[in-house]
Amino acid sequence: MDENVKLEAKGIYKEFDEENPITILRDVSFVAKKQEFVSFVGPSGCGKTTLFNIIAGLLEPTGGNIYIDSEQTTGTVSSQIGYVLQKDLLLPWRTIEENVILGLEVRGMKKSEAKDRATEYFKSYKLDGYQKKYPSELSGGMKQRVALMRTMIMEPEIILMDEAYKALDYPLKIDLESELLSTVKENKKTVIYITHDIEEAVTLSDRVYIMKARPGEIVREMEIDLGVDSTRMNERRASKKFNDYYETIWQSMGTSK
């Protein structure tokens, strides 16, 4: 297998409901290379979240396998994967700091040690001073940042992000995406990202998989190279190649319906 491949899915099938099975995912195969930013775009209900749950080991596929570093991990939770779910899912009874160290606590790290480790994260995520606040006191954007921090502090190699920024307003979204991109590039993470938004997919990704619904299948794979080094969304979007990519994806999504 390719040395460069971080995560691979081979022939994933998923059916729910044993009596009257409906195929949610059919023969989904893809790779995410080391330090690559891979996006999935597709209509609502095409099985993106289901695919992520399978990758994360929370759900058993009906068929097919997941490999991380060429090792089969199907149906098991890997400590290499950090999963940022569709909602921020902060625990309202825990302070921000306690929320951030939740995963470390689960791993058995001592609270004091975990809080020490959190200190630098609070600084680099511009949330220093918010440690003792409760989630209800934070804005939506801050909460999403905390959710990302909670995942990043576990130091996963692979980050799964399921429309984490969907509920935010446009300028904030642009900001957080820029931040995300520079963080993951800096820390050399592999990212697999779900979005409805073609613009977002083109701007962020090195590669895009386009899915269709009923059954969920990959209809097209596309390499993206905007030829821009910046991690700022607006600068990336200004690339001359942007429109071509956008148009191509738009076309293949349209024809796949």
Place this chain on the structure above:
Amino acid sequence: MQNTAAVAASGKRMSAMKMKKLEGNVKLRIAQIGFLAVLLLLWEVGARMGWISTFLFASPGKICDTLSNRIASGELFHDIWVTGKETVLGFLFGSLLGSFLGLLLWCSEFVAKFSKPYVAAIGSIPVMVLSPLVIIWFGTGIASKVAIVTFSCIFVSLSSAYEGAMQVDPDLLNLMRSFGASKFQIFCKVVVPSSMTWVVSGFKMNIGFAIVGAIVGEYISSDAGIGHMILMGSNSFHIHVTLAGLVTTMVFVFVLNIAVGALEKVLLRWKR
């Protein structure tokens, strides 16, 4: 400079708003107390003028006399002590055990489904029906009343806590599982704390059930307690005694409500 002035001004406006709200609250309280005072006054005057039968309805003055006599003799505090012990002990046993079992049912879908009809059947027995049996089994002393109160409270807490546990966002469970959390860790770190709102609401409902349980127990068999006092009063047509017992019950429930309210503030302090 201008900035600080603006902040100070807005601070003033804030406190002015708070003052207004406070003023409104005070006015409301005064109106409520005034209304009660007028009612009591009419009752008292009516009783003295002979418009209202004191034999059937007593009078505020007589009720006050009864209460102060019984306070002076220590009788009232003894009754409160007896009923209070029964109520609080049974309330704690029932609410804590019920909540604990309800939360625990989250751990096993099988046990939850299996026990459902039994819980529903036993929970639907009115406390009046069971009480004579409990007196036979546990005797006429405090144990039987505590048992009745426990029975009155346990099912409310059990179903409330279980409902709360089942309402936990499945995505939160997924999040915990993605951290590699064990079922026990998920239970302790997510299920129990996120059900606390429901557990507390079970506690609140149980205040009423507990006092009913204790007084019903005393009606059936007792030699002291608020229920005993009420019963004795009405058996001998001393309506003022019965009404004094009623007032005592109201005050007692009021105090219990404050206690549970304080507990709520502690358990749900992250809410605001």
